[in-house]
Amino acid sequence: MTASNTIPVTAVFDIGKTNKKFFLFDEDFSVVRKQQTSLEQTTDEDGDPCEDLEVLSHWVKNKIAETLQDRTIQIRRLNFSTYGASLVHLNKNGEAVTPLYNYLKPYPEELFEQFCDTYGGKKKLSLQTASPPMGMLNSGFQLYWLKHTKPLVFQEIRHSLHLPQYLSYLVTGETSTELTSIGCHTALWDYESEEYHEWTEQEEIQPLLPSVSPVSNVWKSNYQDNEFKTGIGIHDSSAALAPYLIALDDPFMLVSTGTWSITFNPFNKESLTYQELERDALCYLNIYGDQVKAARFFLGNEYMHQRKKLHDYFNEGWQNDVSLNVELIRKRIEEDNSHQKLKLEKAYSSGPYPTDEPEEWEVETFDSYQEAYHQLMLDLVAIQAESIKLAQGSEDVKKILITGGFSQNDFYVSLLASFFPDKTVYTASLPNASALGAALVVNDIPSREIDKLNLKSKLGMKRHQPVEGLNLQGYSWVRLGQAK
Incomplete structure (x- = not known):
């Protein structure tokens, strides 16, 4: 039982490229508390700027721990909203095996042409996936790039999670995905067949992508001896x-x-x-x-x-x-x-x-x-x-x-x-x-x-x-x- 003066809240991480925000909403969805910060970037192996995944993960865990220690607050539910076109690739031990590549990172033109030549051309693929060709902004192309330019790294990957689902994974240990993340110019989703596009199966990428769950799906979490429900992100x-x-x-x-x-x-x-x-x-x-x-x-x-x-x-x-x-x-x-x-x-x-x-x-x-x-x-x-x-x-x-x-x-x-x-x-x-x-x-x-x-x-x-x-x-x- 909770004390009568404890406020039940829904906690939300809202992760932008520049600003990282943490909210607590009461039962009427009014903001009880808001905190904001910016985190230092790092660089990937090519020297391109990118989100520091370790720093971001540490900040998220710290905010949850701080809130759980506050006896005036009780987290009932937790969720994550983040920018898209960003994937975290996990190995068999659940560890990230690549940096969180920036979606503005240049994409090799010859690799894109190879992809289009293999799968029916730019026009056909763009229409089927409702995704203008935008290089790394098409997160599916990030996986194709890893497979064809960094095959040893690609072989280590067991799960590829969109950023909202990765943050949920930090709390729940569960791998998942949902349609708002898949459907946003990823080149992964076939809007005609309403399933992962066939190229993901032919490139042996589909097994790395979790099955699709409703965006309202929650996991029962026991985190640091505190029980609450955690969303899969959006x-x-x-x-x-x-x-x-x-x-x-x-x-x-x-x-x-x-x-x-x-x-x-x-x-x-x-x-x-x-x-x-x-x-x-x-x-x-x-x-x-x-x-x-x-x-x-x-x-x-x-x-x-x-x-x-x-x-x-x-x-x-x-x-x-x-x-x-x-x-x-x-x-x-x-x-x-x-x-x-x-x-x-x-x-x-x-x-x-x-x-x-x-x-x-x-x-x-x-x-x-x-x-x-x-x-x-x-x-x-x-x-x-x-x-x-x-x-x-x-x-x-x-x-x-x-x-x-x-x-x-x-x-x-x-x-x-x-x-x-x-x-x-x-x-x-x-x-x-x-x-x-x-x-x-x-x-x-x-x-x-x-x-x-x-x-x-x-x-x-x-x-x-x-x-x-x-x-x-x-x-x-x-x-x-x-x-x-």
């Missing part, structure tokens, strides 16, 4: 989508913004086409194992680069308070100067209009910082609108939810609402969405009464109207160069 993008899927009844698209902007449409069941793949669309699997059509754009990276460029050229401050001037937007549209339209220097290979080479945006053609900034935002949001349409497909989804960093940018939100006057556009200020999603699924919340949790109010949804008299549906970003 991919962070699907975890961040989960609270909205659970709380909302009407179809919606979720635009998750930041360095990357990713539009998720859980209600587009159309098969992915190769043309969509070429325009940076792909598929995820949600907590129910259903397809989520998604479209990506390197929005935040381009925005920050161009903001600095404008700042340096015009010798202006960062001007976070730049307000949308309707007349200036109209002037940019009416002039429709192709020489002044934004040219992508960082996001050129992403989004609905990818190109092979960057082009320099000529900011010196503008008379003022304000004028250039309005052109920048107009074109970035125009590209964003096309990305949203790509995720929408033929399904007429009427609700758009904007989350992440750009949900706080009124300029961006107002323009986006003006591109979609026939839809309702909301910002959602749900903090810690991926951690909350991991907490919800490990408690099997889909089977419970959501209204009792007041979950909808936690989303922090606020509706935004189009700018009066500014309909941008006819505006398009004229790109230079041809799509790949």
Whole structure:
């Protein structure tokens, strides 16, 4: 029995590439405690930077031990949300036999060509696995790379676990996997047959991959003489989508913004086409194992680069308070100067209009910082609108939810609402969405009464109207160069 003043909690590790967070949620899924840290990276055997798996594992175990020693807290359930495209390879003794390779590590082009030649070509494989070819970002290719370039190491592997499942393994000793991790551009999952792709069997990789369990699956754990239930982990993008899927009844698209902007449409069941793949669309699997059509754009990276460029050229401050001037937007549209339209220097290979080479945006053609900034935002949001349409497909989804960093940018939100006057556009200020999603699924919340949790109010949804008299549906970003 626990003391009457002990708080029963769900503990969640939310592991990002930069920030590692540890949450305690009470029974109403309010945050009781949050801790955050960043951990020093290490390098792999080729000198490429990567996560220090030993340091990360030590930090996770320490946080659990500290919490178990706190007599005001009782862990009832534990789960893990982490970034994807990362595998931990265990030997027969349960020890990691490789570093946790960085998904940005360069992939040998000749090895990729060999793979495509063996298994029917890039187009066929990409369509079957709903995975644009992205090298190490396709975690299945990491296994292929190990087998063909480091065969002695590969022979030692008995289990390959996605990072969420590895952290669960640290506590439970159980190997497992689930669909949100497998379904995220891994090139492992065949969306047509709904099982591991046949290439994993032919390459003798499938025996290393655990059988698939529901994301809500839990293990009964006895950890340091404390009993609680431990989840098998979840991919962070699907975890961040989960609270909205659970709380909302009407179809919606979720635009998750930041360095990357990713539009998720859980209600587009159309098969992915190769043309969509070429325009940076792909598929995820949600907590129910259903397809989520998604479209990506390197929005935040381009925005920050161009903001600095404008700042340096015009010798202006960062001007976070730049307000949308309707007349200036109209002037940019009416002039429709192709020489002044934004040219992508960082996001050129992403989004609905990818190109092979960057082009320099000529900011010196503008008379003022304000004028250039309005052109920048107009074109970035125009590209964003096309990305949203790509995720929408033929399904007429009427609700758009904007989350992440750009949900706080009124300029961006107002323009986006003006591109979609026939839809309702909301910002959602749900903090810690991926951690909350991991907490919800490990408690099997889909089977419970959501209204009792007041979950909808936690989303922090606020509706935004189009700018009066500014309909941008006819505006398009004229790109230079041809799509790949």
